[in-house]
Amino acid sequence: MRLEWLEDLLAIIDHGGLARAAAVRRLTQPAFSRRIRTIEEHVGAELLDRASRPVRLSTATLAQETRMRELAASLRQLGRDLSRQGDAFRNSVVIASQHALTTSLAPRLMRHHLPENADYRLRSENREECYAMVMTRQADIVLAYQTPNDRFAADEDFLEEQSLGSDLLIPVFAADAQDRALKWLDGGEAPAILYPPDVFLGRVMERDIRPRLPAGITLAKRAETALTPAAINLAVEGIGLAWIPRSLAARELARGALIDLSPKLPSAIVEVAAFRLRRPEPRSAIEDVVWQKLMAWIES
Numbered sequence: 378m379r380l381e382w383l384e385d386l387l388a389i390i391d392h393g394g395l396a397r398a399a400a401v402r403r404l405t406q407p408a409f410s411r412r413i414r415t416i417e418e419h420v421g422a423e424l425l426d427r428a429s430r431p432v433r434l435s436t437a438t439l440a441q442e443t444r445m446r447e448l449a450a451s452l453r454q455l456g457r458d459l460s461r462q463g464d465a466f467r468n469s470v471v472i473a474s475q476h477a478l479t480t481s482l483a484p485r486l487m488r489h490h491l492p493e494n495a496d497y498r499l500r501s502e503n504r505e506e507c508y509a510m511v512m513t514r515q516a517d518i519v520l521a522y523q524t525p526n527d528r529f530a531a532d533e534d535f536l537e538e539q540s541l542g543s544d545l546l547i548p549v550f551a552a553d554a555q556d557r558a559l560k561w562l563d564g565g566e567a568p569a570i571l572y573p574p575d576v577f578l579g580r581v582m583e584r585d586i587r588p589r590l591p592a593g594i595t596l597a598k599r600a601e602t603a604l605t606p607a608a609i610n611l612a613v614e615g616i617g618l619a620w621i622p623r624s625l626a627a628r629e630l631a632r633g634a635l636i637d638l639s640p641k642l643p644s645a646i647v648e649v650a651a652f653r654l655r656r657p658e659p660r661s662a663i664e665d666v667v668w669q670k671l672m673a674w675i676e677s
Contacts, residue, residue: 380456381656382416383449385409386424386434390442394431403656408535468663473500473507474520475577477605481624482520482541482649491670495663503603504577511536511652517664518671519652522622524645527580529652539671541649544622546581548642549635551615558618562641564593568617570600570608578605578620581645586620589643609635622647 388398399409417424426435474483479501487497500507500516508529510516522544523529529536550558561567572579587596599617602608605625612619613634629635651671653664 378420378448380449380452382412382419383445383452385412385416386438387442387445387449389425389434390439394433395425396431468494469496469498469661470518470664470667471498471500471510471516472518472520473502473510473516475504475507475522476501476603477622477625478520478522478649480606481622481627486671486674490674492663492666495667511654514654517653517661518667521650521652522577522647523650524581524585524647526584527577535655536652537655539651539668541651541671541674543646543648544624545639546578546586546620546645546647547623547626548618548620548638548644549609549612549626549630550618550638551613552633552636554615555636557615558636558638561594562638564591566595566597568599569596570602570611570617570619571596571598572608573601573603576603579603581647582620585645586643591642594642618642620645 385398385402388401389395392398392401395409395413396406399406402409404412413425422437424435424438426433472483479499483499491497500510502510504521507516507519507521511519512535520541521529558567572582574580574583590596596618600611602611605621608619609621609626609629611617612621613629618638623637626635626637630637651668653668
């Protein structure tokens with residue numbers, strides 16, 4: 378049982394119903410109701426008397442009030458004790474990011490913008506796993522791509538978001554094999570390195586790239602990977618055409634290992650954003666410093 382869940386239930390008791398409790402917990406009533414449903418699914422029992430007006434906790438749930446208050450107080454104290462045990466907590470920030478952003482954006486942020494006195498723990502995952510990590514408090518901050526049609530599932534009542542700009546998903550091909558590209562750019566079957574359809578970049582490919590391919594050009598899958606760094610290496614080796622975030626492909630383009638085919642083939646804009654939970658407890662001071670630095674990154 379999570380502390381915030383206990384606090385949600387106690388808020389219903391203390392404030393006389395679902396609507397007032399939602400306001401106190403700084404959530405909309407629909408979002409608060411969804412969270413109560415989540416708690417009920419977790420424990421496997423209905424906790425509310427939904428026939429009452431206003432909606433209140435059931436009699437059986439109210440019978441556990443003393444235990445809930447004791448447990449909530451104990452968990453709060455445990456959090457305070459753990460947060461005081463030393464600089465390891467106060468200076469540690471766990472950042473979960475999509476693989477491409479771990480390679481491209483995270484190092485630039487850490488070198489030029491984020492405070493040097495923090496202990497950064499980078500976790501490189503696919504987008505869905507990053508989302509799960511921040512929602513379960515395994516990560517403090519998430520760096521992720523999104524598009525207007527593909528945003529994080531959680532509504533703004535749970536997450537706060539900072540835009541970090543945008544990137545461009547561009548088609549690249551091995552520079553030493555560009556004569557092969559010339560053959561199918563005028564129409565033909567292009568060997569391609571694709572992303573799985575259930576990952577973010579795979580969905581961008583299906584929604585924003587394939588429908589805009591020039592007439593006569595089709596993509597023939599030569600390889601599939603969810604890892605953008607692997608897609609770059611495959612493209613450099615001439616295995617096939619790949620769509621890569623420009624920031625990640627910049628080094629290989631600069632040294633002439635890849636060529637940018639976006640003048641001939643479609644590209645797609647992807648937003649870059651940082652996310653964190655609105656009200657985790659406890660929250661380290663250094664996390665707030667890092668978040669403020671991310672806000673200043675956009676303003677600068």
